[in-house]
Amino acid sequence: MSLQIQSSFNRELNQWEIKAAGEVDISTAPKFRACLDTAFQEKKADIVLYLEELNYIDSTGLGVIIGTMSKMKENKNRITLVNPKENIKKLLNIISLDRILCPEI
Amino acid sequence: MTDILRFSVPGKPEYVGTIRLAVSSLANCAGFDIEAVEDIKVAVSEACTNVVCHGQPNREECYEVSCEVGEGRIIISVIDRAGGYDISKYRRPIMDKPKEGGLGIFIIKTLMDEVDIFSELGLGTSIKMVKYLNSI
Numbered sequence: 139m140s141l142q143i144q145s146s147f148n149r150e151l152n153q154w155e156i157k158a159a160g161e162v163d164i165s166t167a168p169k170f171r172a173c174l175d176t177a178f179q180e181k182k183a184d185i186v187l188y189l190e191e192l193n194y195i196d197s198t199g200l201g202v203i204i205g206t207m208s209k210m211k212e213n214k215n216r217i218t219l220v221n222p223k224e225n226i227k228k229l230l231n232i233i234s235l236d237r238i239l240c241p242e243i
Numbered sequence: 244m245t246d247i248l249r250f251s252v253p254g255k256p257e258y259v260g261t262i263r264l265a266v267s268s269l270a271n272c273a274g275f276d277i278e279a280v281e282d283i284k285v286a287v288s289e290a291c292t293n294v295v296c297h298g299q300p301n302r303e304e305c306y307e308v309s310c311e312v313g314e315g316r317i318i319i320s321v322i323d324r325a326g327g328y329d330i331s332k333y334r335r336p337i338m339d340k341p342k343e344g345g346l347g348i349f350i351i352k353t354l355m356d357e358v359d360i361f362s363e364l365g366l367g368t369s370i371k372m373v374k375y376l377n378s379i
Contacts, residue, residue, distance in 0.1 A: 163263075164292045165256035194263075196288050197346035198296075225281045232353045233346055 141166035142191075143173045153184040159191035162199030171202045178206065182213045190221040200233060207239075245313030251305045254295050254325065262308055263288040266319065273312045274376060282354040283317065283374055289347040290321035290370045297328065315376045324367035330360055 145156040154177045162170050177185065185206070207217050219239045222230060230236040248269065252258050267284040275283065287308065294306045306323035352358050355372040362368040 161260065163256075163288060164259050164295055194284075196285065196292060197350055198292060200346060225285075228281075229285065229350065232350060 141169055143170065145173055145177050147177075147181060147183070153186055154178070154181070155186050155188065157188040157191070161194040162192065162202070163194065163196045164198045167198040167202055170199055171205070174202065174206045175209075178210060178215075182210075182215060184215050185210070185217045187217065187219050188221060189219055189223070189226060192226060193223065195226055195229065200229065200235065203235070203239070245311050248310045248312075250308040250310075252291070252308060253305050254323070256295055259288055259291045259295060262291050266308070266310060269310055269312060270317055270374075273317055275317070275374070279374060279376075283319070283372075286351045286354045286372050286374075287319050287321065289351050290319075290372065293347050293370075294321060294323040294325055294368070297325065316373055318371065318373050320369055320371045322367065322369040327362040327364045327366050327368050329364060330362050 140160050141162055142159040143156065145154060147153075148155050156173065156177065158170065160166070174185065187203075203217065203219075210217060217239060218241060219230070222240065227236065227240075230240060250262060250265065252262055263284050266287045267280050270280045270283045291306070291308065304324055306321065306325065309320045309322070311318040348360070351370070351372060356375050357371075357373040359371045360368065361371075
C-alpha cells in the first residue's frame with residue numbers, strides 16, 4: 139500500500155512524463171501532490187501521467203489531479219492520463235474527468 | 244442470519260488502506276463479484292477518508308467501521324465522533340467545473356445501492372451504505 143512515482147522531462151516533446159504505481163489515497167496523496175507541484179514549478183509544461191501500474195486512486199488523489207489541472211490552466215498547459223485501469227476509468231467516468239483528461243477513452 | 248464485524252480505527256491516514264483491504268476481503272468472501280468488491284472498497288475508503296480529513300484535529304479518537312454480511316447484502320456503517328457537519332450545506336459537485344473537494348460523498352452515492360448519512364453538529368457523523376449481491 140504505497141505509491142511509487144517517477145518523473146522525467148521529455149525535452150523532445152517538451153512535456154513531463156510521470157509514472158505512478160501503487161495506490162494514491164489519503165496517506166499517499168501528499169507525495170503525489172508534491173511530485174506534480176515540483177515538476178510544474180520547475181518547468182511549466184504539459185504533464186502526461188502514465189497510470190498502467192496504478193491500482194487505486196480515491197477522491198483525494200483525483201482532487202490532486204483537479205488541483206494541478208487548475209494551476210496549469212493559467213499557463214494553458216494540459217494534464218493527460220494514459221492507460222488507467224478499469225476501476226480507475228470507472229471513477230474518472232463518475233466524476234466526468236475521463237472526457238477532459240483521457241483523450242484515448 | 245447475518246454476521247457483524249466491527250473495527251475500531253484510529254483516525255489516522257495510514258489506517259484507511261488497512262480498512263479498505265479488510266472490507267474488500269470480507270466482500271469477496273461474501274460472494275460479491277470483482278466489480279462490486281471494487282465499488283465497496285472505494286466507498287468504504289471514501290467514508291473513512293471523510294472522517295480523517297474533516298475530523299477536528301485535536302480529536303484523535305477512534306472511529307468505528309461496522310460490517311453486516313448476510314441475507315444477500317453487505318451493510319457498512321462508518322461512525323465517528325469527529326464533530327459532525329451540516330448536511331444541508333452539502334452540494335453535489337458541478338462536473339463541468341470540477342473542484343478538489345466534495346467528491347467523496349458523491350462517489351459513495353454513485354457506487355452503493357443505498358446510502359444514509361446522519362450528522363449532528365458538535366458530535367459526529369454516521370454513514371450507512373448498503374450493497375446488494377444481485378444489484379445490477
